Amino acid sequence: MKSTTPRQGLMAFVQDVIIWNTTGGFGLQVYRGLLVLGMATGIFAYSFQARFGLSVTGMNDIVSWGFYISNFTFLVGVAAAAVMLILPAYIFHDPDFHRVVIIGEGVAVGALVMCLSFIMVDLGGPLQAWHLIPGIGQFNFPSSILAWDVLVLNGYLLLNGLVPLYILYNHYQGRKADEKKYRPFVFLSIFWAFSIHMVTAFLYQGLPARPFWNNPLMGPRFLASAFAAGPALITLALAIIHHITDYKIDQKIFKKLRLIIVVSAIINLIMLFSEIFKEFYFPTHHSVSATYLFFGLHGHTSLVPWIWTSISVNIVSTLVLAFNPGKDNPKVLLPASGFLFVAIWMEKGIGLIVPGLIPSPLGEVVDYLPTWVELCVTLGIFSLGLTVVTWLIRAALIIEDRYEKLLS
Amino acid sequence: MSNRKKTDDAPGNDTTLPVQNSRRNFLKGLSIAAAACSASLATGCLPTTARAAESGEQFALQWQEYFKKHYRLMTQKEKDETVARLERQAKLQSGLDLQISTQAPRENVLYGYAFNITRCEGFMECVAACIKENNLDRKAKTQYIRVFEMEPGQLDPGTGDGKYFHEVPVDNKFYMAVQCFHCEKAPCIKACPTKATWREPDGIVVVDYDWCIGCRYCQAACPYFGRRFNWAKPSIPKEEINRKQHYLGNRIRPMGKMEKCTFCIQRTREGKLPACVEACPTGSRVFGNLLDPESEIRFVLKNKKVFRMKEDLGTDPKFWYFID
Numbered sequence: 001m002k003s004t005t006p007r008q009g010l011m012a013f014v015q016d017v018i019i020w021n022t023t024g025g026f027g028l029q030v031y032r033g034l035l036v037l038g039m040a041t042g043i044f045a046y047s048f049q050a051r052f053g054l055s056v057t058g059m060n061d062i063v064s065w066g067f068y069i070s071n072f073t074f075l076v077g078v079a080a081a082a083v084m085l086i087l088p089a090y091i092f093h094d095p096d097f098h099r100v101v102i103i104g105e106g107v108a109v110g111a112l113v114m115c116l117s118f119i120m121v122d123l124g125g126p127l128q129a130w131h132l133i134p135g136i137g138q139f140n141f142p143s144s145i146l147a148w149d150v151l152v153l154n155g156y157l158l159l160n161g162l163v164p165l166y167i168l169y170n171h172y173q174g175r176k177a178d179e180k181k182y183r184p185f186v187f188l189s190i191f192w193a194f195s196i197h198m199v200t201a202f203l204y205q206g207l208p209a210r211p212f213w214n215n216p217l218m219g220p221r222f223l224a225s226a227f228a229a230g231p232a233l234i235t236l237a238l239a240i241i242h243h244i245t246d247y248k249i250d251q252k253i254f255k256k257l258r259l260i261i262v263v264s265a266i267i268n269l270i271m272l273f274s275e276i277f278k279e280f281y282f283p284t285h286h287s288v289s290a291t292y293l294f295f296g297l298h299g300h301t302s303l304v305p306w307i308w309t310s311i312s313v314n315i316v317s318t319l320v321l322a323f324n325p326g327k328d329n330p331k332v333l334l335p336a337s338g339f340l341f342v343a344i345w346m347e348k349g350i351g352l353i354v355p356g357l358i359p360s361p362l363g364e365v366v367d368y369l370p371t372w373v374e375l376c377v378t379l380g381i382f383s384l385g386l387t388v389v390t391w392l393i394r395a396a397l398i399i400e401d402r403y404e405k406l407l408s
Numbered sequence: 409m410s411n412r413k414k415t416d417d418a419p420g421n422d423t424t425l426p427v428q429n430s431r432r433n434f435l436k437g438l439s440i441a442a443a444a445c446s447a448s449l450a451t452g453c454l455p456t457t458a459r460a461a462e463s464g465e466q467f468a469l470q471w472q473e474y475f476k477k478h479y480r481l482m483t484q485k486e487k488d489e490t491v492a493r494l495e496r497q498a499k500l501q502s503g504l505d506l507q508i509s510t511q512a513p514r515e516n517v518l519y520g521y522a523f524n525i526t527r528c529e530g531f532m533e534c535v536a537a538c539i540k541e542n543n544l545d546r547k548a549k550t551q552y553i554r555v556f557e558m559e560p561g562q563l564d565p566g567t568g569d570g571k572y573f574h575e576v577p578v579d580n581k582f583y584m585a586v587q588c589f590h591c592e593k594a595p596c597i598k599a600c601p602t603k604a605t606w607r608e609p610d611g612i613v614v615v616d617y618d619w620c621i622g623c624r625y626c627q628a629a630c631p632y633f634g635r636r637f638n639w640a641k642p643s644i645p646k647e648e649i650n651r652k653q654h655y656l657g658n659r660i661r662p663m664g665k666m667e668k669c670t671f672c673i674q675r676t677r678e679g680k681l682p683a684c685v686e687a688c689p690t691g692s693r694v695f696g697n698l699l700d701p702e703s704e705i706r707f708v709l710k711n712k713k714v715f716r717m718k719e720d721l722g723t724d725p726k727f728w729y730f731i732d
Contacts, residue, residue: 053663054622055548055640064627064637124622124637124664127474131602131621138478138603138619146601146625208721209595209631361633362554362586363566 013172017395027244035383035390042380045373046121054124056373062360065122067370067378070349072118074229075111075385076153076200077222077348081230082108082160083193084260090186096253102396103241104234105164110389112157117381145203152196159189168396171403197222204356211286212293212356221271222348227264228318229344231257232337237393239334247397251328258321258333265318265340272311292365293355302367303355310346313339466500469493478603479616479655484510491655498660502646508653511677513610519671519726520611520698522708523585526732528692530555530576530583537687541672542658543650545642552636552669553587553684563715563729585692587684588613588634588669589717589725596626596635605666611698611726612671614656622664631721635668671695698726 007016024032048056059066085104089097120126131137132150141147163185170177201222204213235257242249279290291297296304317340326332359365370378476482476490487510498504535553544550556568558581565584577583590613597605597613604619605626627635641663653659654674661667672682676695680686685693696705708714712730 053638053640057639060639061627061633061636064624119623122623124624124666125620125662128619128621131478131604131619138481140601140603143598144601144625146599146623150601203625207595207599207629209629357628359566361566361631362556362570363564363568364570 008173013169020395020398021391035387038383039380041376045376048373058369058371062364062366063354063357063368065353066368067374068118068122070353071378072115074345074349075115076196077226078230078233079108079111080193080197081226083190084227084231087190096250100238100253102164103393105160106389106392107234108160109392110385113388114381114385115153121377145206148199149203152199156192156196159185159192168399172399174406209361210356212289217271217275224264224268224271225344225348228261228268229341231260232341235337245397247401262322288359289355292358298365300365300367307351310343310351314343469497478619506651506653508655508659510655513608516699518611518698520705522694522705522728522730524692525582525584525729527690528583529690530557531689533687533689534684537683541650541683543644543660547643550636553585555583555585558582558584589632589727592724595629599625599629612673614670615666617661617665620665626666631718635666638663638665
């Protein structure tokens with residue numbers, strides 16, 4: 001990693017960030033090339049959607065939200081999970097977490113960029129998105145929860161972008177960041193993290209038309225699953241950083257993260273059990289969606305293997321993380337974190353959104369499968385998100401590394 | 409049905425626009441002139457050929473349409489201007505002479521609808537009339553009205569067959585139709601993030617197609633499956649297009665926007681019945697003004713046993729079912 005002498009000025013900062021993120025070893029360039037390829041695939045696929053409309057997706061009037069909104073919902077959780085690093089770092093002044101909090105914030109910004117992109121590609125009239133901007137558009141606030149969601153997501157993006165930017169910019173210049181100045185915003189961002197979760201859950205929870213979603217456990221379960229999936233992803237990110245850069249991560253951090261993941265994952269499973277009990281102990285008309293999801297309905301079973309895979313993987317990885325059979329061996333814990341992340345993605349994405357819309361309010365059952373366009377656009381957005389995360393973390397680590405050396 | 413003049417106008421036949429009122433034509437002329445001016449300004453030169461002028465004009469029209477306001481914030485003048493633009497666009501793009509109305513609600517009117525379960529025999533004439541009247545997408549087979557063939561002993565359309573395709577009526581079955589119920593407390597209106605859907609003073613829940621961003625939250629919020637999305641650009645054979653349109657009603661929807669039953673706003677605001685009511689051969693459909701004590705709908709509500717779908721949700725639909 002380069003360690004140039006501190007320079008002054010915003011221009012130099014921007015220049016350096018760009019230079020750091022365009023230069024690097026062969027492996028890094030290949031990785032960047034793959035991301036660009038992914039984004040290009042996404043743009044190519046989206047061009048079909050722009051021309052022929054959302055008819056090129058697998059969605060229809062019954063399943064009117066699909067893969068895009070599923071990913072959006074899940075990623076809101078990932079974004080909010082940064083709070084699990086911010087909270088101990090800034091409130092409890094945990095020195096271990098303080099060192100990695102910037103990485104959590106980078107992941108949050110990337111996740112938010114993906115969230116907003118998923119919303120944009122899901123719009124039938126993306127060119128009319130300006131109708132949402134308060135002032136020049138017509139913002140249905142406070143009535144529409146989607147209007148709330150636009151506010152909280154963009155606000156959280158600003159908070160998670162600007163606070164680290166302020167800190168990094170100061171460290172870049174070899175100065176200490178003034179904690180008095182950014183502390184109020186850190187507090188705000190902690191409350192805000194819970195709000196992006198709850199508001200996104202309310203988006204679904206507030207629809208009496210959809211009994212599967214109209215469930216008061218939705219919000220709390222969003223929190224629990226995200227506080228498992230988010231830190232699981234951050235664990236993986238930290239492990240990668242530990243292995244391929246000079247920025248070494250203390251083992252204590254992994255232990256603490258494991259505890260957070262285990263507690264959240266267990267709460268999540270208890271709530272899942274509670275939901276399943278409610279749906280199936282005495283099945284009513286309101287349990288039809290859950291029946292479709294877990295057992296299939298009228299011969300339509302496309303989500304049954306999906307959800308059982310998700311739940312099995314979820315339980316096994318939670319048990320592995322809880323009982324820690326490898327005695328903190330990363331070769332056991334890292335795959336477990338990865339599998340837990342994927343299991344929650346499966347359940348809190350498609351497993352939550354699609355069955356909410358099936359059967360239709362008139363009882364019609366159809367299956368939903370994303371088309372290649374949806375898959376490729378999603379690949380593009382994931383590549384975009386990874387690019388953003390990579391840019392932010394690479395710049396942050398170089399600056400922090402240099403600042404640490406400057407202090408010592 | 410005098411207004412339905414799909415008839416003999418062969419495609420491309422250059423019939424002149426019927427003179428409706430001079431004010432609108434004057435405004436139209438004005439806006440065309442304005443559009444042509446701004447187009448030539450935009451391209452930086454005066455168009456030399458008619459074709460260039462036309463494409464410049466189209467561009468100007470699109471530009472002005474893109475930045476127009478929400479329908480409810482428009483003055484009558486602005487409404488007239490956007491209508492003139494839309495009519496001109498249709499003329500330029502497909503040679504169609506449309507008449508798009510912006511007629512406001514009538515005074516002291518609240519529309520209500522009642523459906524006679526005993527009488528309906530499932531002919532689906534209502535569906536066919538609705539598709540024609542409202543310029544519904546033929547390729548996507550969009551239907552505002554769905555008719556369900558029901559087993560005795562059930563009253564929830566969810567238990568019926570919405571895809572029946574055989575001779576009707578069938579012995580020992582009955583038929584129930586559903587469409588947008590124009591709820592007084594409509595979940596869709598509450599959901600819309602841009603206020604692109606609202607309830608008019610006469611009780612009709614409408615969509616401003618040009619203000620809708622296509623997020624489909626209203627579709628998820630509707631407990632009655634009342635809304636339809638334009639997943640692709642609607643396709644309707646040119647000779648079948650109903651040219652008598654309303655801004656909030658049956659004008660041809662852009663791609664990626666939500667649409668729904670409007671109680672045929674283009675007809676009912678002129679004192680006519682919705683197309684489905686007029687088309688029904690069995691007289692199962694009753695439509696009228698709930699505020700008029702002498703109306704047939706009030707008679708039904710007073711003298712028949714009526715019920716509404718999913719009353720437990722508190723949406724207060726303006727659509728009742730009744731049994732003779």
